[in-house]
Amino acid sequence: MTETTAFYELNVNGSRREVRDSWIGESLLYVLRERLGLMGSKGACEQGECGSCTVMLDGDAVCSCLVLSASAVGSEILTVEGLAPNGEPSDVQRAFVDQGAVQCGFCTPGLIVAVHHLLDNNPDPTMIEVKEALSGNICRCTGYGRIFAAVETVVAVRKGARS
């Protein structure tokens, strides 16, 4: 590409990351994946319908395919890679594996971010609240049953830890 490219910095998972020679029209999803090598966020619809690309932007769960990368300058971006920075799975990640919530796994990173976001904001959700919170994340393999089981497990364990 010969047209205008940009140089800017993004704050991703607590680190400042330089983005060089980026076409100004690139989405946050594209930049995370193709320029910063953070392949955990997945693209599956490019229109904010499936949630596979969910990241947290200043604490809000957003579809990174709908965010212009250059507009995320100055925001704190948390991707799935930032949830378990030392490699040890988070409680949500562990529960997804243990409860059979992972099949093909393409929707999984987005769902992991969405579940963390839900439980950060609502530590004791009802099942219908769980369903509504996750209704922006499409899973084609599991039918959602094991995902609900994973969320229930995390809620119960965290509750036990608090009491």
Place this chain on the structure above:
Amino acid sequence: MKNATSTTNRSTGRNVLGTSALRPDGVAKTQGNFAFSSDFQAENMLWGATLRSPHPHARVVSIDPTEAWKIAGVEAIIFADDVPGKATYGLIASDQPVFARDVVRYMGEPVAAVAADHPETCRRALAAIKVVYEQLPVLSDMDAAIDPSTPAIHPDGNVIRHQRIVSGDPNIVGDVVVEGTYEIGMQDQAFLGLEAALAYPDPGGAGVELVVATQWLHEDRKQIADCLGLSPEKVRLVLGGVGGAFGAREDISLQVHTCLLALRTGRPVKVQYSREESFFGHVHRHPGRIHLRHHADRSGKLVKVEGWMKLDGGAYASTSAAVLINGITHLQGPYACDNAVLDAWATRTNNPPCGAMRGFGVVQACFAHEGQMDRLAEALGMSPVDIRLVNAMKTGDKLFTGQVVDSVAPVARCIRETADIPLPPEPSRVTGSLELPGGSGRTSDPGHIRRGVGWGVSIKNLMYSEGFDDSAEAKCTLADGVATLKFATAEVGQGFVVLAQQIARTVLGVDTVILDTIDTQIGSAGSTSASRQTWMSGGAVDGACRLVRERLFEHVAHLHNLDPLQLVIEGTEIVDTLGPLRVAVADASTGLRIEQTFLHRHRATEELDENGQGNCHVAFAFVAHRAVVDVDTDLGLVKVVQIATAQDVGQVLNPMALLGQIEGGIAQGLGLAVMEEIVVDDGIVRNPSFTDYLLPTALDAPDVVAIPIEEYEPLAPLGAKGVGEPPCISVTPAIVAAIRNATGRAIMRTPVRPQDICLAD
């Protein structure tokens, strides 16, 4: 290559067959570092993209790439003339062009491809290629395709296949006769992981390596090599992580294009479809029209089934011929019946090509036969359960193809155990509840909600049919207490990777099982489809592990002067059944390296004759579904409240993975029942996006109560039947029956749309 987690995994623990062993790729998938085919990158890589026809049927008058070449960063533009080998490909008939040359036959047919430095450059280059089309009359109707006076839209003609079944006494008449015409919409597999591949050219273009998400590496390789004009060994395929498949990755999509671009530019090329392109880039579930007339005696026993089935294959054959045979041979359902007169056609039209999707022709058949069973029940004053129990197939019954069902066939048990599952609580009467139809809480008037209950029961063939020479190969290596397995079995999410480890742990008494890269460096495993890999690749892994165990026993027996036949595996030890010897497998195999390869085949099948007679299928599985729905009759919205199911599964090998297949299949069947349809209007696809093609979300997911009917299947190498397809088959007619029950409307098509509930006559 980025990382190896997609293909090489370690897992330890005594997670043998029968346990809910955890997937070896699970943690990586939750952390985002499992490499899907879209996650691979290479130095000096280009992006590729495909130019597709906007018209369903047109003559290609001219193609002019001049303006596209002027765009900086464009490295290659290729057309039909640039295909060095065979110009066409196809799973059964090679009838689909790599690129259209003179004529396009469906909306989205590839015309050209480009390689460039950035996806945006590719997009602009495609827009700059000038193609002049002369539109031709669109053939979009199945009856017109069958009419011999309609001009052929393809040299192979407009009927891809016709099959007839005439069985028993074609003239017999029952005491009660019911008939109906059923319609099934076009469903998309809608896997989440979009088509993606990365091709690495060999120096000088002598060969190519392709990392791709597919269901069948070796079949892809054969078709790719033919089109590239290379011998198969010059084309090496590696399975990139597969983000779901459900049948849509059985056919070639971007494979040949990606390789051609890489060979043309001498650089690695990555192609990744958008969601819109994905809708055009892979085959769908066949839409169909089925007319059935069921005859029964006064007790409800089936006397005869007659009628016809039409499935639209769209522009190219794909697997239509096989889907059609699956469809027609399952029109009797899981019910004993001696007499039949049936015709079935798979048509060629200018609609999107259709092929494999979970259920493979049986979904369509089941929607019709289950509608008929309810009509019979009503005509006879019987309950939906009783009419099905009266006719339930048993082991030893004959299909109307003449084939005797010698699989375990617990149909009546599936129905009874499903019926025993408690019904859910009454619908919510709380205004604003998200549990109400519509899921938004602000639309439905709770006072107008009607509840309905419906049934669906099905039979599904397992594995490939009609004499296909089906096999799967696997290699097992045991060294220093660690087993390594090698196979070409496509892991698409179903969990073969964990099953393979469970088999090795069980047979060999090892804890650590390493899975080698899934690629074409070993013989074919066949396709991950047709509910066949547990049986086929499971049988191959089991066979290879058993051969290794024999060698290990011989070694230990020789050292201790014993007969190897005295030795068995208990846990992680080799035990002498006639003496005191106990030795850990890890110790016994220290310093050894035993390697064995096993080729598993299922028993032979045969083609059908002109009257549809023959032992064309390998084995069968059965399932019952009961659906409970709440219907908002004002707005035509449906909430599927509960699905109760009992499924014939043979031996349970991994209860958690089994439940995942059942729940996931039910969600897909729910989609076909109430929301999923590719709307095609005279060849034009109207909704190629996730905004307009609706998929079940977490709020749409029903409560699933599932009972595995566990009866060891003696025909199967592990006693286990394939479990992937049955869950999605009869759940659709069960839900539609429940909507009929709630509304009193006939509802002859699926998916059921709001207007079918609110505005029907």
